[in-house]
Amino acid sequence: MNTKLKLKYIGIAFSTLILFGCKGDKAQKGTEEMEQTVSKQPLGENNIAHKWSEIALLATANDTEKFNPRPTITSRFLGLTFVAIFDAWSRYDGKAIPVYLEGVDRRPQSEHTLENKQIAISYAAFRALNEYYYSDKELFNDFMVELGLDPNNESLDPNTPEGIGNLAAKAVIEARKGDGANQYGEEEGSNGKPYFNYTGYEPVNSANSNVDPNRWQPKYFSDGKGGKFAPACLTPFWDRVAPVSLKSGDQFRPGPPPKIGSEQLQKEVQEVVELQANLSDYQKALVEFMRDGPQSVQQAGHWLNFAQEVSKRDNHTLDQDVKMLFYNQVVAMDAFIASWDSKMYYDFARPFALVHEYYSGKTIKGWGGVGKGMIEMDGGQWRPYSPDTFLCPPFPSYTSGHSTISGGCAEALKLWTGSDKFGYETQLVAGALTEPDNLGDTITLKFPTFTETAQMAGISRVLGGYHIQSENIAGLELGIDVAREAWTFYKKHIGEE
Numbered sequence: 001m002n003t004k005l006k007l008k009y010i011g012i013a014f015s016t017l018i019l020f021g022c023k024g025d026k027a028q029k030g031t032e033e034m035e036q037t038v039s040k041q042p043l044g045e046n047n048i049a050h051k052w053s054e055i056a057l058l059a060t061a062n063d064t065e066k067f068n069p070r071p072t073i074t075s076r077f078l079g080l081t082f083v084a085i086f087d088a089w090s091r092y093d094g095k096a097i098p099v100y101l102e103g104v105d106r107r108p109q110s111e112h113t114l115e116n117k118q119i120a121i122s123y124a125a126f127r128a129l130n131e132y133y134y135s136d137k138e139l140f141n142d143f144m145v146e147l148g149l150d151p152n153n154e155s156l157d158p159n160t161p162e163g164i165g166n167l168a169a170k171a172v173i174e175a176r177k178g179d180g181a182n183q184y185g186e187e188e189g190s191n192g193k194p195y196f197n198y199t200g201y202e203p204v205n206s207a208n209s210n211v212d213p214n215r216w217q218p219k220y221f222s223d224g225k226g227g228k229f230a231p232a233c234l235t236p237f238w239d240r241v242a243p244v245s246l247k248s249g250d251q252f253r254p255g256p257p258p259k260i261g262s263e264q265l266q267k268e269v270q271e272v273v274e275l276q277a278n279l280s281d282y283q284k285a286l287v288e289f290m291r292d293g294p295q296s297v298q299q300a301g302h303w304l305n306f307a308q309e310v311s312k313r314d315n316h317t318l319d320q321d322v323k324m325l326f327y328n329q330v331v332a333m334d335a336f337i338a339s340w341d342s343k344m345y346y347d348f349a350r351p352f353a354l355v356h357e358y359y360s361g362k363t364i365k366g367w368g369g370v371g372k373g374m375i376e377m378d379g380g381q382w383r384p385y386s387p388d389t390f391l392c393p394p395f396p397s398y399t400s401g402h403s404t405i406s407g408g409c410a411e412a413l414k415l416w417t418g419s420d421k422f423g424y425e426t427q428l429v430a431g432a433l434t435e436p437d438n439l440g441d442t443i444t445l446k447f448p449t450f451t452e453t454a455q456m457a458g459i460s461r462v463l464g465g466y467h468i469q470s471e472n473i474a475g476l477e478l479g480i481d482v483a484r485e486a487w488t489f490y491k492k493h494i495g496e497e
Contacts, residue, residue: 091120
């Protein structure tokens with residue numbers, strides 16, 4: 001681990017070392033002693049489930065830097081990591097039912113100690129993260145050592161917390177091989193190449209020719225070196241990935257988007273143009289915050305971060321965070337699958353191309369790019385409010401992924417906490433991530449409720465020029481449907497249904 005990362009996370013390790021105590025003393029604790037332990041356990045950001053969520057977010061940010069944004073893939077990594085954590089923890093809970101872990105009995109009540117839970121979920125997190133974020137093995141190894149745990153302990157003994165943690169991760173990893181994600185290049189037609197497009201999807205339009213303006217068109221990005229390239233569609237097979245909590249990816253598929261020739265689409269494209277032409281500093285800051293910028297953790301990670309804020313706000317115990325983060329990230333993972341089902345089924349155009357279709361040859365006002373600000377231009381030159389190196393997400397538009405995942409995770413947090421109240425806020429300088437030569441004011445973004453936070457995430461994508469309004473609305477509704485279906489799944493697995 002480099003010095004910067006080690007310094008950042010040494011505080012995590014130092015505050016956590018005391019949690020495990022002397023592992024050599026495995027004497028059973030009576031009910032009274034366990035209750036005292038629970039009353040003294042670390043809360044909020046100090047509990048070990050929360051700390052592993054921080055490590056997972058760091059790994060997600062590193063993944064973005066190494067492999068470019070791939071929000072579908074990292075949502076699966078995060079979702080399955082928290083399933084593994086939950087499954088390991090479930091063996092030390094009185095009612096919980098694991099998702100994938102089989103053949104491992106629930107441990108006796110006398111073993112349901114904080115120490116055993118911490119050890120089991122640490123090994124589950126460690127093994128799952130190593131499998132999915134394989135390029136960050138050093139980070140995970142170092143963290144285990146700092147916790148006083150042996151990263152080389154590969155025990156599969158179902159009578160020990162180390163063994164249960166390892167078994168839980170193993171069960172998840174094995175169960176999800178062949179789930180459609182093509183992580184190992186195992187799907188037919190992949191030739192062993194991980195994440196290869198085994199469906200054969202090709203856009204009907206090329207970056208140079210838009211033969212069907214209702215369909216998605218790839219667009220050119222800057223390569224940052226004076227050249228340009230048009231990214232291929234990101235994971236066009238993600239609609240085939242098996243969900244965790246849904247019956248299928250198309251379970252809640254929305255109706256179709258408006259098409260060219262309809263009054264609705266004309267009005268919605270016009271709205272995108274007019275909104276961008278009049279972006280305030282507040283709106284620019286909102287677009288940039290929700291876009292997530294450098295070291296991005298994508299939408300699943302963004303809502304994992306929001307969940308962490310809830311944990312800190314409410315001083316969650318380890319048990320609470322295990323359950324909340326499990327539900328939160330299963331919703332994010334399944335919402336991505338549902339969104340991709342809609343995206344690939346409708347293969348709909350983005351505003352980037354639609355504005356060109358409606359306004360080429362007409363003078364409009366829009367963002368001219370870095371160093372140009374808002375200018376008058378031919379409509380055929382219009383572009384989203386985004387850096388040259390990542391102008392627009394490279395995949396079909398309907399529904400909005402931001403809206404779907406945000407609608408889902410917001411509903412999940414509302415259901416889980418029993419309240420819509422959030423109360424989070426953050427500050428950033430408008431334009432810093434898009435036009436650093438034209439900085440605006442320092443803006444405070446306030447998120448009073450989970451519902452409003454999701455709505456702000458959704459409208460930010462319209463303001464930025466990535467989506468039309470119907471894609472935002474359909475996405476928010478789709479996400480809510482996913483969260484409510486996943487709630488039934490969640491209640492079953494915590495033993496309450």
